[in-house]
Amino acid sequence: EIVMTQSPDTLSVSPGERATVSCRASQSVGSNLVWYQQKPGQSPRLLMYGASTRATDVPARFSGSGSGTDFTLTISSLQSEDFAVYYCQQYSRWPPWTFGQGTRVEIK
Amino acid sequence: EVQLVESGGSVVKPEGSLTLSCAASGFTFSKAWMNWVRQTPGKGLEWVGRIKRKNEGGATDYAAPVRGRFTISRDDSKNTLYLQMNSLKVEDTAVYYCTTDCSASGCYGDGVFGPWGQGTLVIVSS
Numbered sequence: 001e002i003v004m005t006q007s008p009d010t011l012s013v014s015p016g017e018r019a020t021v022s023c024r025a026s027q028s029v030g031s032n033l034v035w036y037q038q039k040p041g042q043s044p045r046l047l048m049y050g051a052s053t054r055a056t057d058v059p060a061r062f063s064g065s066g067s068g069t070d071f072t073l074t075i076s077s078l079q080s081e082d083f084a085v086y087y088c089q090q091y092s093r094w095p096p097w098t099f100g101q102g103t104r105v106e107i108k
Numbered sequence: 109e110v111q112l113v114e115s116g117g118s119v120v121k122p123e124g125s126l127t128l129s130c131a132a133s134g135f136t137f138s139k140a141w142m143n144w145v146r147q148t149p150g151k152g153l154e155w156v157g158r159i160k161r162k163n164e165g166g167a168t169d170y171a172a173p174v175r176g177r178f179t180i181s182r183d184d185s186k187n188t189l190y191l192q193m194n195s196l197k198v199e200d201t202a203v204y205y206c207t208t209d210c211s212a213s214g215c216y217g218d219g220v221f222g223p224w225g226q227g228t229l230v231i232v233s234s
Contacts, residue, residue, distance in 0.1 A: 034220055043205055043224035044153070049216055056211070087153055091219025096171045099153040 002026050002090050006100035012108040019075040021103045023088035028068045032092035035073045039084045110134035110223040112206050117228030124196050130189040130206030138184040140210040144191050146202035196232045203227040
């Protein structure tokens with residue numbers, strides 16, 4: 001099973017600043033990496049797939065990069081609606097599909 | 109608009125059984141591979157299992173912790189996905205989501221979960 005590890009667990013950022021969330025896979029997953037956003041009381045929302053392709057209606061301030069074992073989600077200028085928990089997930093080696101533990105992006 | 113609506117969550121005793129449902133609309137359900145994913149405060153998001161299309165035999169696959177206890181099925185005539193859970197354990201306590209890699213405009217590919225339901229809470233407790 002591929003283990004996904006995110007860092008940091010919590011990120012404190014001021015509105016308008018850049019936020020960077022990292023995700024590391026225990027073995028190569030190529031570019032088969034997804035990012036989700038989850039707000040309190042809501043289900044996860046697909047943000048990015050293929051490591052760097054934005055899903056429908058995702059603002060351009062979200063970008064993804066990386067391949068192999070190291071990936072990054074960057075939010076260029078945090079808006080109030082971006083404060084949430086972010087999860088990465090690999091879809092390279094199955095079973096099972098595996099998720100990171102989540103990174104909470106909170107207001108500084 | 110794609111909608112996935114789970115139901116059936118409840119409080120159940122250890123070793124009990126429960127069936128969850130997920131009503132789908134807004135996309136061609138019969139063409140979609142459907143998945144269940146669960147979420148707990150302690151273990152986060154965990155893929156539970158999936159079912160392929162009927163014309164692929166409706167094959168199912170499960171995560172190791174639930175294999176042999178959980179069964180996924182589908183009724184394409186009702187656009188509904190099911191999760192039959194038997195021999196429930198305390199550690200099965202979670203919010204259960206149904207999800208798929210397909211949206212109204214197409215499919216992202218196996219393992220990329222686009223639409224999610226709102227989830228249904230299962231509590232296993234004596």
